[in-house]
Amino acid sequence: MPNFKLKISGLTKRYGDFVALAPTDLEVAEGEFLTLLGPSGSGKTTLLSLIAGLAVPDGGQLLINGKDVTYGAPYERDIGMVFQNYALFPHMTIAENIAFPLKMRRVDAATARRQALEALEMVRLPHVAARFPKELSGGQQQRIALARCLVYKPSIILMDEPLGALDKKLRDHMQLEIKRIHRELGTTIVYVTHDQEEAMTMSDRICLMNGGKIEQLGTPSDLYFRPRTLFVADFLGESNLFEGTVTQVRGDHVEVALAQGGAVAHAVTNAPVAAGARCGSWCGRRTSPWPTASPLPMRSAAKCWTA
Numbered sequence: 001m002p003n004f005k006l007k008i009s010g011l012t013k014r015y016g017d018f019v020a021l022a023p024t025d026l027e028v029a030e031g032e033f034l035t036l037l038g039p040s041g042s043g044k045t046t047l048l049s050l051i052a053g054l055a056v057p058d059g060g061q062l063l064i065n066g067k068d069v070t071y072g073a074p075y076e077r078d079i080g081m082v083f084q085n086y087a088l089f090p091h092m093t094i095a096e097n098i099a100f101p102l103k104m105r106r107v108d109a110a111t112a113r114r115q116a117l118e119a120l121e122m123v124r125l126p127h128v129a130a131r132f133p134k135e136l137s138g139g140q141q142q143r144i145a146l147a148r149c150l151v152y153k154p155s156i157i158l159m160d161e162p163l164g165a166l167d168k169k170l171r172d173h174m175q176l177e178i179k180r181i182h183r184e185l186g187t188t189i190v191y192v193t194h195d196q197e198e199a200m201t202m203s204d205r206i207c208l209m210n211g212g213k214i215e216q217l218g219t220p221s222d223l224y225f226r227p228r229t230l231f232v233a234d235f236l237g238e239s240n241l242f243e244g245t246v247t248q249v250r251g252d253h254v255e256v257a258l259a260q261g262g263a264v265a266h267a268v269t270n271a272p273v274a275a276g277a278r279c280g281s282w283c284g285r286r287t288s289p290w291p292t293a294s295p296l297p298m299r300s301a302a303k304c305w306t307a
């Protein structure tokens with residue numbers, strides 16, 4: 001049996017009549033980097049808050065390390081969290097900020113200080129231990145927030161848009177740092193972003209959410225090359241979308257006559273389709289329109305779904 005760190009079955013959250021998270025199943029493997037991706041309001045933070053124990057579900061079950069923690073307190077969950085607003089304590093030095101979670105766990109002062117300095121090494125800022133938060137840049141403060149989470153070695157780290165407040169260059173750098181730390185520590189990470197490029201570069205798997213539901217769950221290349229729905233195809237990558245009719249089916253390979261211009265697309269389909277079905281076909285990373293009379297090359301017309 002695979003070693004699941006986190007197992008969610010039928011987990012649901014409502015606010016009055018509004019369903020913020022429809023009954024959802026999700027399994028996250030030990031050491032996996034899973035990203036919740038989706039547009040604003042799709043339920044990413046809701047799902048993360050339920051995992052963290054910051055919100056109470058209206059139904060379903062949540063297991064961490066095989067233990068039912070559906071209604072357990074946050075501190076029973078062995079979870080660390082990093083948010084977009086990293087709120088360090090302004091009156092404490094960086095070393096004191098990082099040692100704080102250890103102090104709360106009654107670790108003795110000398111051990112706490114040593115471990116805080118180790119966590120600072122981990123985020124490559126060993127020289128700022130004696131400074132105060134206001135003496136650091138935004139990116140450095142975000143790394144301190146990460147160190148404060150790493151210091152007590154939680155076995156799952158939840159991150160909600162942790163790089164949202166940083167400029168592009170710093171964000172790219174921090175993405176690499178987080179991936180390096182993930183590799184070195186083997187921690188299970190559930191990461192929230194609405195930035196598709198960030199999700200594609202960082203994740204083992206992406207859970208694409210839409211309207212409080214999982215639209216598709218898979219590796220970045222699954223979602224990119226074999227989207228199950230138009231929403232997924234449209235959300236990931238620059239895409240040109242064409243409508244057409246399936247003319248031939250060979251296994252998961254189909255030929256599509258496009259509605260416009262009589263061109264033919266060769267595509268791979270995830271859902272079973274029959275000849276005659278209407279479908280949409282997608283051609284990746286083309287900015288200029290296709291010359292509609294010529295056939296689309298195989299590699300570019302990589303996918304197809306029933307419309």
Ligand SMILES: Nc1ncnc2c1ncn2[C@@H]1O[C@H](COP(=O)(O)OP(=O)(O)OP(=O)(O)O)[C@@H](O)[C@H]1O
Nearest residue numbers: 015018020038039040041042043044045046047194
């Ligand atoms: N406390 C609340 N009361 C009522 N509705 C809420 C509450 N919290 C969230 N919602 C609603 O639930 C839906 C999902 O919200 P959620 O915060 O999970 O979205 P999100 O995917 O994290 O979006 P964003 O990318 O903007 O952070 C939204 O429509 C939101 O308005």
Ligand SMILES: [Mg+2]
Nearest residue numbers: 044045046160
């Ligand atoms: Mg959110």
